[in-house]
Amino acid sequence: MSLSELPSPVWPIVVLLVIQAADAAILLHPPKFIVDCLESVGFPRDWWWALSMAKAASVVGLTAGIWIPGVAMTTTAAVIVYFILAAAAHIRARALTTTFWVNCLGMLLLSVAVLVVSFVRW
DSSP, rough: EESSSOOOHHHHHHHHHHHHHHHHHHHHSSSSSHHHHHHTTTTGGGHHHHHHHHHHHHHHHHHHHTTSHHHHHHHHHHHHHHHHHHHHHHHHHHSSSSSIIIIIIIHHHHHHHHHHHEEEOO
C-alpha cells in the first residue's frame, strides 16, 4: 500500500469540495436545523463565521490540490479532523440527533472514503 500525492481519481475531491462550498455558503445564513445543531453542542454564535471560513479554506485547498502535490490529501485529512472534532462535540453534549448521525458522521465517512479512494494505492 502507498499514497499518491495527486488525487486519482479526481472526482471524489470535486464532490467533497462542492459539498464544502455549499456548506460554507449555507453557514453564512444558517437554516434552522444548522442553528439547532450548533446551539445543541454549545458552539458560541460569535464564532459561527469561523466554521464558514474553515470550510471555504478547505474548498481552496481541495481545488489547488488537484494540481499541487500533497495539498488535496492534506486538506482532506484536515476535513476529517474537522468532522472528528464535530462528532466529539456532539457526543460530549449528548446531542445525538439525526443531524449528528446523518450530517456529522455522514460527512466524516464521506471524507474518509475520499481520502482512501483518491490517494491510497493498493
